[in-house]
Amino acid sequence: MMRQYELVERVQAYNPHTDEALLNKAYVYAMQKHGTQKRASGDPYFAHPLEVAAILTDLKLDDASIAVALLHDTIEDTDATRAEIDQLFGAEIGSIVDGLTKIDRLQLVTREEAQAENLRKLLLAISADVRVLLVKLADRLHNMRTLDFMREDKRKRIATETMDIYAPLAGRMGMQGMRQELEDLAFKHLQPEHYKAITSRLDEMKAEFADTISTIKSELGDKLKDEGIVARVSARVKSPWSIFTKIERKQIALEQLSDMIGFRVIVPTIPDCYRALGIVHTNWKVVPGRFKDYISVPKHNDYRSIHTTIVGVGRQRAELQIRTEEMHRVAELGIAAHALYKEGATDIHKIENESKAFAWLRQTIEHLTVGNTTEDFLEYTKLELFQDQVFCFTPRGRLIALPRGATPIDFAYALHTDIGDTCVGAKINGQIVPLVTQLRSGDEVEIIRDQNHLPPSNWETIAATGKARAAIRRAVRQQSQQRAFSMGEHMLSMLLEREGVLLDDGEIKQLAEALGHSGRRDLLIALGDGKISGEDLDTQVMEVKGIKRRRKRIDLPVPDKAEGWFALRSTELFRFRVPGNPRSGPNAKAALKQLDFNTKVEVSPEGVVPGDRLIGIMEPNKPIIIYPIHSDALSDLYDRDVAWIDVRWDIVGREDRDYQCVISMHAQNKPGSLAQIAAVIAACEANIHNLVMRMESPDFHRFIFQIEVRDLAQLTDVLNSLKLAAGVSDVQRATVAEALGLDRIDWTAPKNQEEPA
Structure with a gap:
């Protein structure tokens, strides 16, 4: 352990005018206060502040900094008080020691008001004197040098914290030598x-x-x-x-x-x-x-x-x-290294004039005046140290590093792909927020999950990390394939039932190969995706079964695009594509014969929004009714002789208009329930167009809302937010029966707008 005179000689080597009496007094006071305390290595505890002081002499810091290094743990770990430090060593040294004590007590993942006040005091201490940071970094460096004597779990925790926080902080301050040693020491324990x-x-x-x-x-x-x-x-x-x-x-x-x-x-x-x-x-x-x-x-x-x-x-x-x-x-x-600092000029603005490394602090201190509450303060000040990354925490304190612009979706996928896939909402610092919210350093993020949920395709535009985007694409592709598989399975089943034939496994494989696919699943996915026309499927089934017959061709409107989609004069929102031989019962054939560019189009009562996959149903002398793919009405139409038509959105130039859809939920029968629901919908920037309320029991009402949203992403945000509201349950898109309780509206074109020529 370095002796008292050796420490003084180290300082005198670069500062001949050192205050020897101050250093001697700090040395003796700290040694007496720490007394018989021991470190995990078995060495006297006083050896630690002495080594911190030695590190600062290598940086050639002033007498006050060396004294603070000797005293920095006295308030935290002994019976010393701030008043006593001020009396013996002056208010300047007492202020720095007090600021370091607040750092030691700081828990970055807590939301307690007392902890927010600690962070406020810490930043104010740094703003008054940057030596708070320098002594803390030297303190961490010596702790890392002696980390071998700690328990393994504690070593990993301290090494991770050093790699994620203190080493980048040293680099941000331009102290590359210290950063390199901190990184290497942390690396040694994290990946030996x-x-x-x-x-x-x-x-x-x-x-x-x-x-x-x-x-x-x-x-x-x-x-x-x-x-x-x-x-x-x-x-x-x-x-x-x-x-x-x-x-x-x-x-x-x-x-x-x-x-x-x-x-x-x-x-x-x-x-x-x-x-x-x-x-x-x-x-x-x-x-x-x-x-x-x-x-x-x-x-x-x-x-x-x-x-x-x-x-x-x-x-x-x-x-x-x-x-x-x-x-x-x-x-x-x-x-x-700045000369101003060694001369004792600790004014932050003077130092910033010479050093860009501290420019971030000015912005952080400005945030102190933004909000009056501790929550507002924390929002603006937690770990505002890094420009290229944000550091967020799970409720259990696990640190997650993400790029700037990351959202709770990225956070969820960083934890695990399954967590990302089943994410339906998030809480940031205890508050429910939209999933598009950008994360800030220091945020505590809690992911809300639903095991039945799968990510929508629009999440890919929200995610900032490659891992999240790749996982979303994979999940969306799997969902799309599963939907296509189910649809293809149904189409093949109906065709076989209509023709009165059955196919065994060998014939299914023969059919798939004839249509250019490797097996049954690939065949059904292609069929559900519309890559195989109904006419081609029917023809190949007949060939596989050895049945020959001639079919009458159905004349359809000529497509106005090469891919086979055509528009109707009566709507400006949709385009249509009719399979070559969709369900070919008498009514279906009659309906398709009547199809022309003036066929009327209506939307099912529950409504559709951009992003929904659409199906059109047509009967003779009736308009085409457009349903979302999830509509319960479609299951009732499986066995009916109607024409099924592919529909897609055509809203280019009309992306900013709102679309009406219907949602339903149960809510507790208590004062303020309706106001609470309306507030949640308004917070998602959706508009309530119509409302029906039904009492189903003395304790619960069923609310059916007709709302206006831009697209499926906004509707999903509304549904997820309502699911998290207190006293609200069974939130979902409304069924046709529920939607019929509302007034019918014209979905085919905006009001007061002429039909396109």
């Missing part, structure tokens, strides 16, 4: 086998390429010296974590990595950087596409350097970083 394999390979490389490294260093130094540039050349091997991420990103083996060796060229001035670059590119072959100029365009954390990759001795690739001494100091130490 990978860590061991990579470090072993690095040790081999150091021995294997020792001569190559020495040769490149000397050649670089000599070439630069010959051109009059005084340069300091050093070699380095990439860190285990950076190598692992590169292997994962490029999907290659460790042995395939060819640029694990790097060199730093430190020169006096910026013009010397570009002169050195010219010399390097003149004397060595350059790897195309590997040049980056961060001097001209610095990174967001103030990092400046020139990067290039050359092919050196033995065709060994080597990365070069060319920078000045000042750039190197900022690259390694980040905000701790």
